[in-house]
Amino acid sequence: MIAAKRLMLAACALAVAACSSLTPEGDADVVRTGLVVDLSARNPKPDAAPAAPGGSEAAPAAFAAADSGPSPLRLVAAPSEGPEExxxxxxxxxxxxxxxxxxxxxxxxxxxxxxxxxMSSDVGGRVTISSPRPMTAEELLSALDTLLQSNGFGMTKVGATMRIGPLAAGGGTVDVGRRATPGFGLSVVPLRHVSATTMARLVSGFIVESDGLRVDTARNAMVVRGPGARRQEAVDAIVSFDADWMSDQAVGIYEVRRASPDAVVAELNRVFDAEKGAGAGTVQFKAIGRLRAVMVVAKTQQLMRRAETWVRRLDRDTAAGGENVFVYKARYREAKELARIMTSLFQAGGDGGRGGPTTTPRAGTGMQRDELGSGDAMSDSRSGASSGGIESASSKNLGNVPAQASASAFNSPNFGDGQADPSQSAEAETIDLTRQGGGAGDRPRVLISADAANNSVVTYADGYTYQKILTALRQLDSTPLQVAIHATIAEVQLTDEMRNGVEYFVKSGGVGLGRDKGSFSLFGTAANVLSKQTPGFNVLIGSNSSPDVVISALDQVTNVEILSSPSLVVAENQPANFQVGDEIPIVTRQAQSVDNVDSPLVNQVEFKNTGIILNVIPRIGQNDAVTMQIDQEISAVSSGANTLTPTISKRRVASNISVVSGQTVLLAGLISKRDERGKNGIPILGDLKGVGNLFSQRSSVKDRTELVVFIRAQVIRNGEDAQSAAQEFRSRMTVLGSGARPAVAK
Structure with missing residues (x-):
């Protein structure tokens, strides 16, 4: 009896060893908490069984989920340790x-x-599996799928039934999204932030099967094929890579005004080593051509601020920069003049003048140079009702090209005519200075124009070319210098003591200074700096002397009459004109119709400027040396000329001289002689022979006069020089207003 009991206990022990149990956590009463499961096979239903996933010839057995009795295995539910799932x-x-x-x-x-x-009849084998912690139903199903895969079997869901059999190349469920259900199947993962091609390269290492990964570029999705666990690993990897990479980034867009965005991005990548170096991944740069901007994506705000600083530093004009429109605001000179200079520069070095600028002549400049060697030395005239100005399109404006002017400039018939027709002045504002510098070789395309309303120079060129143009414009558009010119025009009567003229009187020391002494420098210095173009002589007076010294000395010997004493301030290289006199009408042509004898006689009249006319163009050199082009004329109608073609007597001095600021130059030597004889008496009686002299008186007037011109130039560079010149003008006006003679230092 005892032996029989021992044999029964041993059999029970063997049965328990061959089974598994799932015990509740913290509770040993299996009977109260356990779930008794009958693991014996149910009756198969071949007509309802699906095909085995492995393609085995053995038909799987179909089992219902209903309990049919006790089972050798016991699956026990564990009590919940926390809130339920x-x-x-x-x-x-x-x-x-x-x-x-x-x-x-x-x-x-x-x-x-x-x-x-x-379940296929091929499924079988001995397995061991345990869980250290409680599992949910989903985790339990996933654990079974893994257990089957490790033994060469697979689990596929078909409708509401799980099909278990050997692993096959086809079949399975299809999942869409980020969760992969247990069992063999497909998972379709739509991508939101990364392209499918890029994602395939990233996750290819997570797929064991060579054909387990597919790319759907049309829908930008990834297709993963395989068992549930492996699919879930691949899906998790895809989801982790498909992230918004800009969510934690600092993004900025910075406008590029001068340089090319592509060039700036290339330089930024080198500065930050952002492509393959230490800065790769921390900061990225992208050129936006449509906005002419650079987009910066950085990990931190500090990197963003640093990138912004470098964008501003690199935003400079380069030779590779695109063409653009640049505007330069002129400060001191006229924009039309600056544009004309730059246009002529590109015309000279471009296509040989083809396509050059078309300009409208500017009237009223005061000086016009016609052909050199004009026969009329000073023929200022006006024809009919038209005003003076540019008469020929080939004439060159001395006011615009002062450096090339010479004494022959005063030969122009328009010299000194400072009046202009308002209509012509209006046309000058619409001058067309457009110039295309390209067209020959590899020269860049350059367009230069002047905006007269805003006094600006508008240039269309690439950045590299405009840098050269801008440098030239800044040098040309400098602060203009001015010259204060004081002139004294006097007429000296030559008496017996001065019968040889002022030159001999000065050289002989008649003014009390002796030859080449004191403040005079005769022929020594003057011969080197004065260019005589008319008969006469030039004397350079030192800066400490005044014309009044010479005038006072001459006045003690003879009669000196000051004809004019103008003072004016003129900008460098600009013409200054002073004129006091009359316009004399002169008939140049008469015409009458030959068809009708009663037709009126038509006269063509020109007006001739007479009187005291002074024209000066100063140019400032180094060390305050002033070079002046001087044209001085005194003209008048001869007495007794009452016809329409009067005789005009004229005395004219034209010279190109150079003096130091503050010095005075004396131009003299123009001597005129007058010899008049007359008879006054009682009519009829004075004409009687023998006794006519008793009733009449004969007169004879002979005199000789010499024209003397004193010119003093003073450079005005700043406000102090201007104040000094103004003070001198005021003192001269005060003396003239009092009617007194200017003080003379004796």
């Missing part, structure tokens, strides 16, 4: 050791999860 799913512990695989499938699917399944 969403959906109220129970938690289980697994503890199978050397159990039959078919029994494990029956315990998990049929008894625990209540899922219908179809």
């Amino acid at each position: 969403p959906g109220g799913a129970a938690r289980y512990r697994l503890n199978f050791e050397d159990a039959d695989l078919r029994n494990v499938v029956q315990a998990i699917l049929g008894e625990a999860l209540k899922i219908n399944y179809a």
Whole structure:
């Protein structure tokens, strides 16, 4: 009896060793908390069984989830240690050791999860599986899928039934999204931030099967094929890479005004080593051509601020920069003059004058140079009702090209005519200075124009070319210098003591200074700096002397009459004109119709300027040396000329001289002689022979006069020089207003 009991206990022990149990956590009463499962096979239903996933010839057995009796295995539900999972799913512990695989499938699917399944007859083997912590129903199903895969079997969901059999190349479920259900199948993962091609390169290492990954470029999605666990690993990797990479980035867009955005991005990549160096991934640069801007994406705000600083530094004009429109605001000179200079520069070095600028002549400049060697030395005239100005399109304006002017400039018939027709002045504002510098070789395309309304120079060129133009414009558009010119025009009567003229009187020391002494420098210095162009002589007076010294000395010997004493301030290289006199009408042509003898006689009249006319163009050199082009004329109608073609007597001095600021130059030597004889008496009686002299008186007037011109130039560079010149003008006006003679230092 005792032996029989021992044999029964041993049999029970063997039965327990061959089974697995899932015990509740913290509770040893298995009977109260356990779920008794019958793991014996149910009656197969071949007509309802699906095909085996492995393609085995053996038909799988179909099992219902209903319990049919006690089972050699017991699956026990564990009590919940916390809040239940969403959906109220129970938690289980697994503890199978050397159990039959078919029994494990029956315990998990049929008894625990209540899922219908179809299992191939090829499924079998001994397995061991345990769980250290409670598992949810979903985790339990995933653990079974992994257990089957490790033994060469797969689990595929077909409708509401799980099909279990050998692994096959086809079939399975299709999942869309980020979750992969247990079992063999496909997972389609739509991508939001990364392209499918790029993602395939990133996650290819997570897919074991060579054909387990597909790319859907049309929908920008990834297709993963394989068992549930492996698919889930691949899906998790895809989701981790498909992230918004700009969510934690600092983004900025900076406008580029001068340089090319592509060139700036290339330089920024080198500065930050952002392509393959230490800065790769921390900061990225992208050129936006449409906005002419650079987009910066950085990890931190500090990197963003540093990138912005470098964008501003690199935004400079380069030779590779595109063409653009640049505007330069002229400060001191006229924009039309600056544009004309730059246009002529590109015309000279471009296509040989082809396509050069078309300019409208500017009237009223005061000086016009016609052909050199004009026969009329000073023929200022006006024809009919038209005013003076430019008469020929080939004439060159001395006011615009002062450096090339010479004494022959005063030969122009328009010299000194400072009046202009308002209509012509209006046309000058619309001068067309457009110039295309390209057209020959590889010269860049350059367009230069002047905006007279805003006094600006508008240039269309690339950045490199404009830098050269801008440098030239800044040098040309400098602060203009001015010259204060004081002139004294006097007529000296030559008496017996001065019968040889002022030159001899000065050289003989008649003014009390002696030859080449004191403040005079005769022929020594003057011969080097004065260019005589008319008969006469030039004397350079030192800066400490005044014309009044010479005038006072001459006045003590003879009669000196000051004809004019003008003072004016003129900008450098600009003409200054002073004129006091009359316009004399002169008939140049008469015409009458030959068809009608009673037709009126038509006269063509020109007006001739007479009187005292002074024209000066100063140019400032180094060390305050002033070079002046001087044209001085005194003209008048001869007495007794009452016809329409009067005789005009004229005395004219034209010279090109150079003096130091503050010095006075004396121009003299123009001597005129007058010899008049007359008879006054009683009419009829004075004409009687013999006794006519008793009733009449004969007169004879002979005199000789010499024209003397004193010119003093003073450079005005700043406000102090201007104030000094103004003070001198005021003192001269005060003396003239009092009617007194200017003080003479004796």
